[in-house]
Amino acid sequence: MSAAVAAALPSAPPATGDVVRSLARIETRRLLRQPVFVVAVLLFVLVAATTPFSEYANADFVVTAENGTETNLDWPVLPAFALGLGGLLAMNRLTKSASRTGDVLLAAPATAFQRSLALCLVCLVPAGIALVGAAYVFVFWMVDPPIQAVAWTEFTTAQLFSIMVQGVLTAAGGPLLGVAVARWWRWPTAGAITAVGLILWAVLGSLFRDTSWWDRLLHHLSPFALVAANSETSTWIQGGSHHWRVVYLLGLCLLAALAACAHGSAGQQRRRLVRLSLTVAGLTVLALALTVLTGPEGYYGPWNPLW
Template sequence: MPTSTASPLRSLALLEARRYARHPLFLVGLGLLLLATVASALQDPVPADLLTQPLVPAMTLGVFGLVVAARLTRSAQDSLDTLGASPVPERTRTAALLLACLVPAAVGLVWTVFTLLWYAANRPSPDAWWYDTLPARDVVGYLLAAGAVASYGGPVLGVVVARWLRWAGAPIVAAVGLIAVTIAGQGIIEPLRTVRTVMPWTHWYGGDNGAGADYYYQGDPSWWLAYTLCLCGLGALAALCHDRTARTRGLVLCAAVLAAAAVATTTLAMVAGPQETRLSPATLHPEQVG
């Protein structure tokens, strides 16, 4: 019995993963990510803005992935509507799509590991800003959340949008809305800086003050990492819940626990760690050395 239950999911997940990996928009995003990463790695002097780097995979894998996953979900559903009833329940097909979203997540994780190792081996300056200003766990936590997790969360949102909204333009509107909300909630608006951790993507770095010192926003990136993982879990459950037969007591309980965990972790991301915008010691950036 366990084998017969797992086999359709495994087969569908592999099929959807291949479809995802071959999708033109994913390939375009992957190409842009590789181009930006190689250009940054070969740049001389080495760029010192490590904490702004996750914006690239978040966009090329996360936002692009929202549209990719939504289109894959919609195309599969349209095919089934044409053929008639499917022998595989919707919850299994949705689970397969959610597993296929691990394709961009894996790329985002590889990018994060490479970026951390590259900057560790090619430090921008002897006392590079983030190395001596922020704890390593904060830097790693932020890059994992803003790079790797965002590469999964965007596609998951795409599955949710395609399952619950029948309008063909919904994925594009959702992607534009996600970008707009993120811009407003990344810390550039000072009154919203404390509560920005409720955003699915935000910043911990606010640029430099023109004199070699850098701004670092308040809060705890490690707790924000936990929060973004909770959001991914809630998105997956929201997609599964579109199938009425999947709305079991266990799934509802799991959603309630994840929701409570999301509230707790985003609150901890706000109140833990420094509670003011920090300014690093003044250090000449490579670009300022002439």
């Protein structure tokens, strides 16, 4: 009798953490099958694995004018481009397809907040891949440093570490932005437009040589910024604090995640998200200010005519 009564009663709803983890597992499997993401990962793995063996400017590297002004310090471009932009497009498509088909709802009854939070957790996948690649290359930097790379001698080990972390954060921020854009901008090509906009933003930001704090601000405002500007005759070391820039990029990642989770929220939950977003935004602006004001000013670095 008691068994029959228990069976007739409605079961307790699953815990929020269980729902989010279940959704995240489903969406992770979908991401790993997403064609854009698969191509992006293969490109990243191929270039990262061969970096220490292809034009790696260590002590044995023969420096010639034909090598151009490329530098091993440009390596963070790879995770930003392959996993940041590739992850943005992949997560944008993934989020839109989940919203259209409702396949995610098959896992468990879930709120819009839980579905968005699960998608944000999936963005840790490209970030984790970028972290492994960055650690692999950073080990080579420390064991067999590319001492003949343009501008290499201008950075401490701690600064090099922060430069690497910035590349990893772009690999997380791009996919998070893809989720947020898919939630708030339903236009079919919104993800592609956002990716192109980010590329243009980064290119324009790299044009500013920080001869003033205003130029330095415009340079570091971009989600991705190179640490040096090289030409055929000179190298310009961009000023600013690389350590505080890590905090700034982390703030941008959190803001993208909060924007994604705010879609579909209401009442007290919406108010909490708004308060949290304002707090994170304030700290992000502070980190940007410290990036610009506490680091060194830009300057011309040493130049080898063979470069």
